[in-house]
Amino acid sequence: MKKFITLCCLILCSLNCLFAQKKHTISGYVSDIKNGEMLIGSIISVAKQNTGTATNAYGFYSITLAEDSHYVLISFVGYKPQLKKIFLGADLRLNITLEPQVYETKVVGITVNKKARENINRPKMGIIDIPVYQIKELPAIFGEKDLLKVLQLLPGVQSGSEGSAGFYVRGGGPDQNLILLDEAIIYNPFHLAGFFSTFNGDAIKSVSLIKGGFPAQYGGRLSSIIDISMKDGNDKEYHGEGGVGLISSRLMLEGPIQKDKSSFMISGRRTYLDILIKPFLPKGISAGYYFYDLNGKVNYKFSDKDKIYLSSYLGSDVFSTSFSKTSFKVDWGNKSIVGRWNHLFNSKLFSNTTLIYNDYVFSNTDQLDKIQIKLQSGIRDYTAKMDFDWFPHIKHKVKFGATYTYQQFIPSSTKLQLDSNTSFSYQIFRYVHTSALYINDEFTLNENISMNFGLRAPLFIYKKYTFYNAEPRFTFNYIINKNSSVKLGYAMMHQFTHLVSNSSISLPTDIWVPSSDVVLPQVAQQVALGYFRNFNNDAYETSVEVYYKNMTHLIEYKEGAQIFLNPDVEKEFVYGSGYCYGTEFFVKRNEGKITGWIGYTLAWAYRTFPDLNNGKTFPSKYDQRHNVSVAGVYKFNKELSFSTVFVFGSGQSLTLPVGQYQVPMFGSGFSALDYNERNSFKLYPYHRMDIGIKYTLKIKSVDADLRLDVYNVYNRRNPYFIYLQNMVDPRSGIEKPTAVQVSLFPTIPTFTVNFKF
Amino acid sequence: MKNKLLLFSLLSAGIFGLFSCEQKVTYQLPQYDPKPAVFCLLQPDSVVKLYLTESRSYFNYGDTLNKMRFIFDAVLTVKDETGVTETLHLEKGLENDNNFNRNPWDTTKRPDNKVETWLWVGSNKTKANTKYSLEIKWGGKSYTAETRVPDVPVILNTIIRKTEGRGFGGGGQNDSIKTAFFVVQDVAAEKNFYGRLEIDSNSNQSGGSSGYFDNIYRYSFTEDGAENGRKMEVYASEDQKRGGFPTDSTVVFVSLMNANKEAGDYLTSLQHQQNTQGDPFSEPVLIKSNIKGGLGVFGGMSYSKKYRIVFK
Structure with a gap:
């Protein structure tokens, strides 16, 4: 805490000196000219001065300059940049609207990301923003555009098993990723055992992946932050967007409630496998599975200084079956409600106050005649937070704030109903308080050097257990020349909630448990060094990042752990440490007929647990040596485009038995297995290519695109898992264990119709 | 665990049914050198009785009977903490297979099914609260372990x-x-x-x-x-x-x-x-094993x- 206060004082003192100079502030919002959507992360750069700023999560910017004439360039990926000449004699409010970039046959000259050079100039590393239009362009399985699957194509991000939307970042586990939808934590971002994510692309405005160099406003997870913002809704005219696919359909509607003041957005998606299979079921039996997502958002602008947002998400999976007097139903899902109030104190100080409620519940109801048993687990959060953006000087961009969350964990809840009069119930609750203070300053020292200093102070309370610490973060950027820079970053993170899962796949039965005096908070420290360079007048962005991450108090499950409905799951944990290191190469083409990227990761990830693998260090389950991903879009003309994705990854780690012996106390009935070192066996590498062709046409006022996507175009049988089976060799007659590989998805073509009106 | 598997199976059944396929593939399976597997629980006031069997590769064997492969050509010595050493000798025995191969609630009477076993046996009675070390010389290698005989609870x-x-x-x-x-x-x-x-x-x-x-x-x-x-x-x-x-x-x-x-x-x-x-x-x-280089247990009960x- 002392360090935190000292840092605050230092920042304030340095800022005070700077205030003495005569300067004025330009501030305002950057939005889309057509629909009024605020553009998050738009770059405002000042010509002839190697400086600039970016809009915050609500499209607000502020920049303080000397009294003079200035050329200001405002740019955003996918939009036509604007160059404005201004004379700054007093503080200026300048709201800017950008026009979306439309296809031009003469591609040369498009300055999508040009001049901003954010990747070179800003002290940001390990942060990748993915434009939503790019997610929509790439091919997808069953035609379901899935942003989490697009994240898997980035360097440092490793996909889970075949077809899964699960991902692991820089050697971390699946629970070490914080997924935020309009600031609400989504605890289970998957549908159907991880094959689909809960995010409907039509409702999403922006996605950011942070895998290193964590800004101080984020905390609570060790490996990554996925920050997703929902669309605000068009405040100028009514529009709709949707699609009809193989397994689901979706629709999004948006429009003004009061033009230029208030708007709404509502979006829904539902699968219909349950409806399709109904006619094929025998009489007296009903069974089905479906999932749905509903997103809604409204906003109201009271004045130029005050705006409120109310957004909500509701998503669920439902599986049910019944016959005779027996029924079985499983449903699980997230719901969240977020209320936000933006207030502009003055042209330099912007605040956002947020109230969040979110809830994740897994429920299983079984009925046998009159007897019913209902099992539940879940987690419920109530969060209040305040964030401030303060732009005291052109060289400083300060963020500070506080957050408090009250969490209610329900690891296990059981209700047994024997008849209408007799019932038994049993519930376990855990109540946790988590809070944090943070401050972050993005500081430009001179033309070549900029830094980002941050400090986060989390506090965690569970019963009599209290934990607090300081998490220093910094990124140092040295600009070598206008096209290249070197960056160095360090971040410390703590994690207070832990996912209990014994599987490599995402199951709804996975539960979250809080830290305690037994389950200590997990801690990670990460250091990264990167070289960033743009080529061909910024047409290509490239980077190489080297990282090392050290983690302590990691949790694994005891060998042979029993976790399903176990009220004392903490007793099934074992504790250890881990480290990961690697190099990530990234080449991205921003403009031209072909756009896309190539990523390559060379990485190592290890764990050491005194109670596992006889105490010896072993490769982590997420240890993947090589990972290559290629994503590209080729636009033939205004109507036709072709896209492709290729992925290659080293095989998954596995522990195999290598020997066996009979244990006398079990007689001849039991063969004990002698395993090799944990995770030392590797499955065959995973690789796959998908392609997609999109044809766009206009029918009256409706823009439609017809998509043909082919998943796994060369029908690669990738290993989902293997099992060993005794098989008799026909030549020798000797029975030998043979590895049988189970693959999941062969070539799958999908036809989808999307429309926009 | 069974419930969890059932749940997963039900949820994934559709997808697996539609798309999954099995394929017999050849993996380069790890090489394996057989190891001695020890089973010995020392008890107070009892002579040492030790089972010594040979493990085999999981991937390359023709014997599907899962019979115990006793080791006969080893030299076993047990030494207590005072330095008293004895060499174990082989004895043939019969054990009632029926006795240990059924669930605890099964009380039905069955005919005895005797299984031939080979035990390495000592002559000296072990003492509680005394440390013992074992050395096995087999196949040109030496395998060791230590334990202490616990007292009666x-x-x-x-x-x-x-x-x-x-x-x-x-x-x-x-x-x-x-x-x-x-x-x-x-x-x-x-x-x-x-x-x-x-x-x-x-x-x-x-x-x-x-x-x-x-x-x-x-x-x-x-x-x-x-x-x-x-x-x-x-x-x-x-x-x-x-x-x-x-x-x-x-x-x-x-x-x-x-x-x-x-x-x-x-x-x-x-x-x-x-x-x-x-x-x-x-x-x-x-x-878990305390046999250095080998498998099994040399413990006390x-x-x-x-x-x-x-x-x-």
Whole structure:
């Protein structure tokens, strides 16, 4: 805490000196000219001065300059940049609207990301923003555009098993990723055992992946932050967007409630496998599975200084079956409600106050005649937070704030109903308080050097257990020349909630448990060094990042752990440490007929647990040596485009038995297995290519695109898992264990119709 | 775990049914050199009895009978902490396979099925609280292990408690149970695993003399853990008159086993491996062993006297 206060004082003192100079502030919002959507992360750069700023999560910017004439360039990926000449004699409010970039046959000259050079100039590393239009362009399985699957194509991000939307970042586990939808934590971002994510692309405005160099406003997870913002809704005219696919359909509607003041957005998606299979079921039996997502958002602008947002998400999976007097139903899902109030104190100080409620519940109801048993687990959060953006000087961009969350964990809840009069119930609750203070300053020292200093102070309370610490973060950027820079970053993170899962796949039965005096908070420290360079007048962005991450108090499950409905799951944990290191190469083409990227990761990830693998260090389950991903879009003309994705990854780690012996106390009935070192066996590498062709046409006022996507175009049988089976060799007659590989998805073509009106 | 698997199976059945396929693929499977597998639990005032078998590659064998492959050409020596050394010799024995190959609730009488076994046996009786080391010379290599013979567990008394509700709030008429516990004085600075051993009421067995095949794998152990050196309660039995048991007896005979760290670690991990074998989503369980370079256990175990517990 002392360090935190000292840092605050230092920042304030340095800022005070700077205030003495005569300067004025330009501030305002950057939005889309057509629909009024605020553009998050738009770059405002000042010509002839190697400086600039970016809009915050609500499209607000502020920049303080000397009294003079200035050329200001405002740019955003996918939009036509604007160059404005201004004379700054007093503080200026300048709201800017950008026009979306439309296809031009003469591609040369498009300055999508040009001049901003954010990747070179800003002290940001390990942060990748993915434009939503790019997610929509790439091919997808069953035609379901899935942003989490697009994240898997980035360097440092490793996909889970075949077809899964699960991902692991820089050697971390699946629970070490914080997924935020309009600031609400989504605890289970998957549908159907991880094959689909809960995010409907039509409702999403922006996605950011942070895998290193964590800004101080984020905390609570060790490996990554996925920050997703929902669309605000068009405040100028009514529009709709949707699609009809193989397994689901979706629709999004948006429009003004009061033009230029208030708007709404509502979006829904539902699968219909349950409806399709109904006619094929025998009489007296009903069974089905479906999932749905509903997103809604409204906003109201009271004045130029005050705006409120109310957004909500509701998503669920439902599986049910019944016959005779027996029924079985499983449903699980997230719901969240977020209320936000933006207030502009003055042209330099912007605040956002947020109230969040979110809830994740897994429920299983079984009925046998009159007897019913209902099992539940879940987690419920109530969060209040305040964030401030303060732009005291052109060289400083300060963020500070506080957050408090009250969490209610329900690891296990059981209700047994024997008849209408007799019932038994049993519930376990855990109540946790988590809070944090943070401050972050993005500081430009001179033309070549900029830094980002941050400090986060989390506090965690569970019963009599209290934990607090300081998490220093910094990124140092040295600009070598206008096209290249070197960056160095360090971040410390703590994690207070832990996912209990014994599987490599995402199951709804996975539960979250809080830290305690037994389950200590997990801690990670990460250091990264990167070289960033743009080529061909910024047409290509490239980077190489080297990282090392050290983690302590990691949790694994005891060998042979029993976790399903176990009220004392903490007793099934074992504790250890881990480290990961690697190099990530990234080449991205921003403009031209072909756009896309190539990523390559060379990485190592290890764990050491005194109670596992006889105490010896072993490769982590997420240890993947090589990972290559290629994503590209080729636009033939205004109507036709072709896209492709290729992925290659080293095989998954596995522990195999290598020997066996009979244990006398079990007689001849039991063969004990002698395993090799944990995770030392590797499955065959995973690789796959998908392609997609999109044809766009206009029918009256409706823009439609017809998509043909082919998943796994060369029908690669990738290993989902293997099992060993005794098989008799026909030549020798000797029975030998043979590895049988189970693959999941062969070539799958999908036809989808999307429309926009 | 079964419920979890069932759930996953149901959810994924559609997708697997539509798309999945199996393929026999050739993997370069790891090479394996056979190792000696030891099974020896020293008991106070008993001679050393040791099973020595040979492990084999999981991937390359023609013997599907899963018979024990006894090692006959080894040299085994056991030395106590005072330096007294003895060389073990081979003895042929017969064990009742039927005795240890069925579930605990199965009381049906079956004809004995004797299995031929080979034991390495010593002549000297081992003593409690004494450290022993084992050396096996086999195949040009040496394998070693150490253990200490635990003392007979100190049972202060037995208590019976009536548990209401048994986890379900509200409690019904049939929802309470009488449970007996041993109150044990744990030995400080020593890792202990306690387990109950139920004895046939018709048996004259008085604990400790029942040999190796005492069905100990059927029962979970209670580790001293945080209770190290303190008084602790160890589950002894439940009133069997309550539903779910085949007998209506209100009298049970039990004794308490005290396994040392080597034996407890081995037996616990062995049981965990047995529970999780065949579950493709479970992490494999490595059986803990204190045999340097080899497999199995050279541990110690002792038994209390037989207790008669009456549920009234």
